[in-house]
Amino acid sequence: MADAHKEWLEKLESESRAKQEQFMNNISARLGHPRMTAKPQHPFRGAPDFWKAFEWPLEERIGQFTSNFLSVGGHVARLETMDEAKRFIAEKAEEMGAKYVIRQNEPELDALDLEGAMPASRVSVWNTDPEQHWRARAAEADFGVVIADHAVAYTGSVTVLSAENKGRSVSLLPTVLMIVIPIERLQTRLGEVLATFDEAGRDKLPAGIHFISGPSRSSDIENDLTIGVHGPGIVYALLVG
């Protein structure tokens, strides 16, 4: 079965490679030039120059991020220390009666010791037991807790990257999402974060790069705004530091 599947995929690949040439040759013939194999000059790469030079000081970044995130129905808390973040999450969990909590397996979150701070909740740590069905654990969770890899003030966005210890489901399937943002990761422009992916290059990119700018929403029924259609409907951004 597995072999048959592999054989089928190999067959598809050889067909695809043959067709690739025909496809590309058709494009270059239509464009009226020989097949281009060298990288062309791209004088208009990325945002205009005036924009690339634009940067807000930290306090402005915090203010702009906050007002953008609030304007789409998200929540923001400005906290001094990780300890405050731990208390904040524990209090919210108690207030909302969160029974199941799932968190990423990151050292900063280990140090928070949410397990100790929330005795009433069952806290699972992503991908720590190969026997578990982790997507189901995330789907049943009331709270998901993640650490932001980057944040952008201008659009009010947070970036989370996937890895073995960082599930995509943790920021997607729970009802409530708690995002801890170490303040030094908060940038001004989207481009500052995007440039890091160009710099990293193809083989260093994670499978999933997700920008989150607030709660899941839809206006598909009579233009009436609904929150929490598929993803988390309640999202807290905790700016720490």
Add this chain to the structure above:
Amino acid sequence: MASGTKTEKTVKARAELALNDEFLRKAVRFTTERLRNGKKKASEEHGNWEEWRERGRQIRLHTIAHLDYYLNLFVNNARANGVHVHFANTGEEAVQLSLDIARHASAKSVVKSKSMVSEELHLNHALESIGVEAVETDLGEYIIQLAGEMPSHIVIPAIHKNRYQIAELLSKEAGYTLPPDTTALAGFVRKKLREKFLDAEIGMTGCNFAIAETGSMVLFENEGNARMVTTVPKTQITLMGMERIIPSWEDLEVMATLLPRSATGQKLTMYMSGITGPRREKDGDGPDEMHIIIVDNGRSLQLGDPEFQELLNCIRCGACLNACPVYRHIGGHAYGSTYSGPIGAVLTPSLNKNIAEWDDIAGASSLCGACYEACPVKIPLHDMLVYLRRRKVESGNGNKLESLGMQGFATVMGNSSRLGGVLRLGKLGQKLVVRSGVIKTKLGPLKGWNTYRVTPSLPKESFRDRWQTLDQELKQGLRPMDPAMRQRMEELVKQREREQKEGRGGHGHG
């Protein structure tokens, strides 16, 4: 089921249906207005909009002009990421590839996030024909799928349905009665589709942009269903128009600046996801197997065509729909195709290669240029509509009646005694149809006009009849003026000038 096959009726007939649907007209107007104002506000707030538009256009122009290089680069990088890449010259080939993958995944159901390409291919029908359930998971798409209709707007597909109709559709699905309340309805859909996400063997997506240098694909969305589709099922299939390419992540900043603002007036959609290959070996989620099907289906025909190549620059934001006075009146269904509005009026005949069959949708435009003004990558859609009409006439598919009418007009207007004769005939003939000074008959050639208005009757004495008298009066009037009258008038002018200097008087524009 969403079906885009062209129905027998003309745009005019479908538009009449739409014009008679009061709710549809109001909903379309309200929504397009909201989106248009949102875009205006967002682009003004962002500032330097013209520079961003120009930058967006340059990036798209550059990529399309070197598409063989960039697409090839994308394919090689995606393969290196572990993606199975396929090519489809036609919609039919893309469908066959999708079915082949579904069979090998022993799929019973496929969850789909919004993809205009899949609408273009009528893929849901095909999947169902081999016993695979296809579930649209975007809230609006899910609603129209249950209703068995086509999307009426690129960005808000169920714009034409009210909450009562939606409650009825969803109640049928639920097996119990749901209240016509947005939160309750969305809550039901969330629960229902959660089960579908967790059950489905295959997740299927479209692709907003594909990044050549890293082989990544990018999705913009608000609901989170595209993230679901790319995270939960074991197999992911992405359908991608061959022109979706941009060179780098840096270029994505420009597209991410233009697309959400132009589509909905948002600074960024709630989710923007970049997917680079299937899950890594040790990852706890994400698809095990990822396929990208690159679809031509008429797109390459635009390459090298100086009049239409820029069509491929389109980023599918829908701003031209919201700006178009014709779309705002008749809504998307009247266009009878997957893509509606100004972009649909040009894209559909171009992709279908048969201008003759789709000729009437190029006529559904007033050529006012609002679509060009709205377009974030400056596609000259109004020019393209003119080119289409020209090609239609050149290919011998012009409107026979219109040509005949134009010839007749030339004959009558070219000779003054002929015109006089026709007018006299008209005055006699109209006695049969004039009621209280206007013509209301909906018979004969006045039917189209009189459906929504009335035609004024020809006056008893026309301008031409009065010309002799007018001519004489004018000639007399040009004789020198009576000196007393002349003096009075000059006095008045002087007085007005004095008043203006003193800041009084009502003629200044100040």
